[in-house]
Amino acid sequence: xxxxxxxxxxxxxxxxxxxxxxxxxxxxxxxxxxxxxxxxxxxxxxxxxxxxxxxxxxxxxxxxxxxxxxxxxxxxxxxxxxxxxxxxxxxxxxxxxxxxxxxxxxxxxxxxxxxxxxxxxxxxxxxxxxxxxxxxxxxxxxxxxxxxxxxxxxxxxxxxxxxxxxxxxxxxxxxxxxxxxxxxxxxxxxxxxxxxxxxxxxxxxxxxxxxxxxxxxxxxxxxxxxxxxxxxxxxxxxxxxxxxxxxxxxxxxxxxxxxxxxxxxxxxxxxxxxxxxxxxxxxxxxxxxxxxxxxxxxxxxxxxxxxxxxxxxxxxxxxxxxxxxxxxxxxxxxxxxxxxxxxxxxxxxxxxxxxxxxxxxxxxxxxx
Amino acid sequence: xxxxxxxxxxxxxxxxxxxxxxxxxxxxxxxxxxxxxxxxxxxxxxxxxxxxxxxxxxxxxxxxxxxxxxxxxxxxxxxxxxxxxxxxxxxxxxxxxxxxxxxxxxxxxxxxxxxxxxxxxxxxxxxxxxxxxxxxxxxxxxxxxxxxxxxxxxxxxxxxxxxxxxxxxxxxxxxxxxxxxxxxxxxxxxxxxxxxxxxxxxxxxxxxxxxxxxxxxxxxxxxxxxxxxxxxxxxxxxxxxxxxxxxxxxxxxxxxxxxxxxxxxxxxxxxxxxxxxxxxxxxxxxxxxxxxxxxxxxxxxxxxxxxxxxxxxxxxxxxxxxxxxxxxxxxxxxxxxxxxxxxxxxxxxxxxxxxxxxxxxxxxxxxxxxxxxxxxxxxxxxxxxxxxxxxxxxxxxxxxxxxxxxxxxxxxxxxxxxxxxxxxxxxxxxxxxxxxxxxxxxxxxxxxxxxxxxxxxxxxxxxxxxxxxxxxxxxxxxxxxxxxxxxxxxxxxxxxxxxxxxxxxxxxx
Numbered sequence: 001x002x003x004x005x006x007x008x009x010x011x012x013x014x015x016x017x018x019x020x021x022x023x024x025x026x027x028x029x030x031x032x033x034x035x036x037x038x039x040x041x042x043x044x045x046x047x048x049x050x051x052x053x054x055x056x057x058x059x060x061x062x063x064x065x066x067x068x069x070x071x072x073x074x075x076x077x078x079x080x081x082x083x084x085x086x087x088x089x090x091x092x093x094x095x096x097x098x099x100x101x102x103x104x105x106x107x108x109x110x111x112x113x114x115x116x117x118x119x120x121x122x123x124x125x126x127x128x129x130x131x132x133x134x135x136x137x138x139x140x141x142x143x144x145x146x147x148x149x150x151x152x153x154x155x156x157x158x159x160x161x162x163x164x165x166x167x168x169x170x171x172x173x174x175x176x177x178x179x180x181x182x183x184x185x186x187x188x189x190x191x192x193x194x195x196x197x198x199x200x201x202x203x204x205x206x207x208x209x210x211x212x213x214x215x216x217x218x219x220x221x222x223x224x225x226x227x228x229x230x231x232x233x234x235x236x237x238x239x240x241x242x243x244x245x246x247x248x249x250x251x252x253x254x255x256x257x258x259x260x261x262x263x264x265x266x267x268x269x270x271x272x273x274x275x276x277x278x279x280x281x282x283x284x285x286x287x288x289x290x291x292x293x294x295x296x297x298x299x300x301x302x303x304x305x306x307x308x309x310x311x312x313x314x315x316x317x318x319x320x321x322x323x324x325x326x327x328x329x330x331x332x333x334x335x336x337x338x339x340x341x342x343x344x345x346x347x348x349x350x351x352x353x354x355x356x357x358x359x360x361x362x363x364x365x366x367x368x
Numbered sequence: 369x370x371x372x373x374x375x376x377x378x379x380x381x382x383x384x385x386x387x388x389x390x391x392x393x394x395x396x397x398x399x400x401x402x403x404x405x406x407x408x409x410x411x412x413x414x415x416x417x418x419x420x421x422x423x424x425x426x427x428x429x430x431x432x433x434x435x436x437x438x439x440x441x442x443x444x445x446x447x448x449x450x451x452x453x454x455x456x457x458x459x460x461x462x463x464x465x466x467x468x469x470x471x472x473x474x475x476x477x478x479x480x481x482x483x484x485x486x487x488x489x490x491x492x493x494x495x496x497x498x499x500x501x502x503x504x505x506x507x508x509x510x511x512x513x514x515x516x517x518x519x520x521x522x523x524x525x526x527x528x529x530x531x532x533x534x535x536x537x538x539x540x541x542x543x544x545x546x547x548x549x550x551x552x553x554x555x556x557x558x559x560x561x562x563x564x565x566x567x568x569x570x571x572x573x574x575x576x577x578x579x580x581x582x583x584x585x586x587x588x589x590x591x592x593x594x595x596x597x598x599x600x601x602x603x604x605x606x607x608x609x610x611x612x613x614x615x616x617x618x619x620x621x622x623x624x625x626x627x628x629x630x631x632x633x634x635x636x637x638x639x640x641x642x643x644x645x646x647x648x649x650x651x652x653x654x655x656x657x658x659x660x661x662x663x664x665x666x667x668x669x670x671x672x673x674x675x676x677x678x679x680x681x682x683x684x685x686x687x688x689x690x691x692x693x694x695x696x697x698x699x700x701x702x703x704x705x706x707x708x709x710x711x712x713x714x715x716x717x718x719x720x721x722x723x724x725x726x727x728x729x730x731x732x733x734x735x736x737x738x739x740x741x742x743x744x745x746x747x748x749x750x751x752x753x754x755x756x757x758x759x760x761x762x763x764x765x766x767x768x769x770x771x772x773x774x775x776x777x778x779x780x781x782x783x784x785x786x787x788x789x790x791x792x793x794x795x796x797x798x799x800x801x802x803x804x805x806x807x808x809x810x811x812x813x814x815x816x817x818x819x820x821x822x823x824x825x826x827x828x829x830x831x832x833x834x835x836x837x838x839x840x841x842x843x844x845x846x847x848x849x850x851x852x853x854x855x856x857x858x859x860x861x862x863x864x865x866x867x868x869x870x871x872x873x874x875x876x877x
Contacts, residue, residue: 005405005408005412005416005417006404006405006408008417008418008420009408009411009412009424009425009428011420011425012411012420012421012422012423012424012425012428013425013426013428013429014425015420015421015422015425015516016422016423016425016426016429017425018422019422053426055423055520055523055524056524056815056816056817056819056820056823057524057525057526057527057785057816057820058527058528058785058786058788058805058812058813058816058817058820058834059527059785059786059812059813059816060784060786060810060811060812060813061810061811061812061813061814066752066753066754066755066762066765066775067674067752067753067775067779068674068750068751068752068753068772068775068776068779069673069674069750069751069752069753069764070669070673070674070675070678070679070748070749070750070751071669071670071749071751072749073751073764074764075751075764075765075766075767076763076764077763077764078756078759078761078762078763079753079761079762079763079764080761080762101429
């Protein structure tokens with residue numbers, strides 16, 4: 001019984017996962033913009049809250065219903081938060097919680113790619129060779145006894161005996177001597193791997209509020225998910241800047257609050273220095289995303305930025321994305337970006353959470 | 369794998385003792401399964417072969433995950449068939465297996481003797497497997513998605529059944545319209561007696577009744593129909609395979625309904641017997657600690673939740689005790705002296721006899737209604753809890769006995785499901801379906817209601833309506849039709865008008 005039954009439940013489970021995927025697909029825009037998924041992500045898995053996958057039935061609304069319980073406590077003693085559904089049917093079942101399903105980041109990226117119609121990324125010409133796989137395919141004359149190859153040893157012995165005329169087909173005795181012994185050994189197969197590095201740069205001047213950083217965070221999460229799906233290894237570097245730039249870790253990147261003026265060029269400087277020091281453009285696929293609210297200190301710095309972009313950054317980059325969150329005053333940095341003509345440079349305005357979905361499509365839609 | 373050796377011998381021993389106590393049940397077959405299989409069987413409601421459906425997969429994933437995290441463990445499962453099948457978990461200790469077998473004896477006896485199971489199909493194991501084969505066949509022919517979507521729609525209505533239908537003749541014998549008289553016949557009488565024998569008021573009254581009857585018959589359905597699934601099966605414009613699928617869903621819903629109607633009693637009865645068998649006969653001293661732990665886990669009271677195992681068990685114990693002491697009847701009821709009541713003992717010794725008859729004729733509603741006493745509620749600290757929106761928490765709202773009992777009975781009536789009837793299948797003479805929810809003070813869950821209505825529409829294929837009451841709006845009719853979009857709600861009567869009408873009804877009733 002259990003073989004076929006086990007097979008059947010697997011089919012049902014598979015079907016259920018398909019439905020979950022379909023649900024995520026349908027509601028992707030919502031998941032992208034409300035950021036529920038971030039913070040639910042483990043190493044390879046992300047846990048997705050799915051509220052609707054249930055068979056709808058006519059049933060009582062939970063909150064009015066209440067129920068009967070058992071235990072100590074006076075009238076008015078609280079029993080627990082009410083934001084989950086009350087239990088029904090003599091309270092013998094725990095309340096129906098929102099279902100949480102686990103999905104691999106890989107699967108999620110797949111869905112993102114399909115829904116946004118993102119093209120596969122063509123890695124840059126040269127491959128970054130990173131180690132290789134070891135496989136036991138070779139033969140050597142020396143080695144440990146545990147790797148001795150019986151067949152090859154006797155073949156060598158047979159060869160030697162035949163060439164020396166010692167082999168008698170009527171009495172087929174093959175006796176290996178020391179020299180005949182062969183050992184299996186390994187060969188290294190180099191494995192080309194595409195490596196990529198992302199530089200996230202963010203303006204942390206006084207005008208960048210928490211809400212604006214949240215927009216950046218959400219956008220970065222989805223960019224990460226997609227690029228990770230395309231590259232075997234992905235390095236992420238974080239740069240924050242106000243009037244001066246510095247490199248920070250992920251936590252600081254999203255939580256740091258500075259104040260003061262804004263010089264975007266400082267970040268571009270730092271970025272190009274990091275590239276020069278650590279990343280050979282021939283071996284690395286490089287991405288940079290810069291987020292700011294568009295305020296920059298004076299036209300002078302804008303000009304400097306444009307120079308840096310055109311001369312130092314864009315030539316080595318796969319893609320340079322500029323995301324402008326709302327709220328700045330005066331001349332917007334976006335104007336500088338749009339003046340530069342280069343298909344590797346993408347500027348997008350991210351006005352609110354709902355715009356993230358389209359921003360990601362803009363950024364990654366070229367498949368660079 | 370059927371059990372052999374020591375366990376088989378144990379089964380014999382346990383069943384012998386159980387039968388000596390007066391439990392009666394058919395053959396029980398135990399299967400030894402590993403935890404994976406037990407989760408799988410639990411996802412399939414105990415039946416090894418079910419039709420393909422994602423909800424089983426969802427349940428299986430949930431069970432597997434919660435088993436992996438150590439949140440639950442299924443000790444025992446038993447299905448109501450003949451012979452009865454029960455599953456033992458391989459990794460359990462011997463003492464657990466004993467406990468489970470003793471527990472299963474209780475369930476087996478309950479299935480065999482409780483009247484609410486009198487109409488249950490005991491060949492359900494085969495029946496369910498047949499259902500699976502038929503649905504698989506339809507999926508091959510019409511496509512998995514098509515069949516699955518229809519199945520989803522049916523399942524979302526599977527609580528709209530008439531739980532008493534298997535035992536009652538609901539439908540009147542059909543009389544053809546033209547066979548019913550149209551004019552009231554007068555009794556034969558001489559002219560001068562006529563006004564005495566056939567008083568005109570009486571004739572007029574009879575005529576009115578007759579006309580009303582004929583009007584009633586023009587309606588369709590003539591009387592409101594609570595078995596919504598049956599109604600749809602008979603009258604919805606369906607393909608043959610769809611009609612069959614709907615019938616399958618309905619049949620399985622009726623199979624599981626009595627189990628839901630007797631949850632408290634059934635579990636209580638099983639605990640009642642495993643306790644007795646274990647402590648009086650089977651338990652060895654070395655097993656005592658494990659037994660105590662598992663037994664107390666089964667009957668543990670969780671704050672804010674009612675454990676049906678515990679409630680049922682304690683109630684059976686209470687009944688046994690009261691009937692042993694003779695603590696019932698008018699004399700006892702009229703006694704107001706608490707001390708005298710608690711020491712009441714007429715040495716009647718009818719306890720055992722009583723619990724056996726209770727397990728035969730009651731379901732949960734009657735059980736609670738008849739045997740939940742004020743003393744019991746106080747002793748076991750029962751309370752009512754309600755949702756307090758100011759603090760977004762549930763809190764204890766009352767310890768009043770009547771309130772507790774009422775709440776409990778309400779939750780058990782129609783096994784905790786809203787009562788909904790088909791009132792009119794030709795609403796406004798347009799072939800639209802009109803359902804009415806019997807409002808009892810609790811609103812229906814609105815998103816679920818709307819989704820269910822959409823599913824109903826996919827079966828009926830004409831606009832569907834559901835009349836219900838919303839606390840803040842009064843009587844409301846929800847409608848969904850072919851124009852798609854969202855479900856529309858129209859307020860028919862605001863809260864005050866509704867209350868007035870209800871008040872009038874009460875006044876004239």
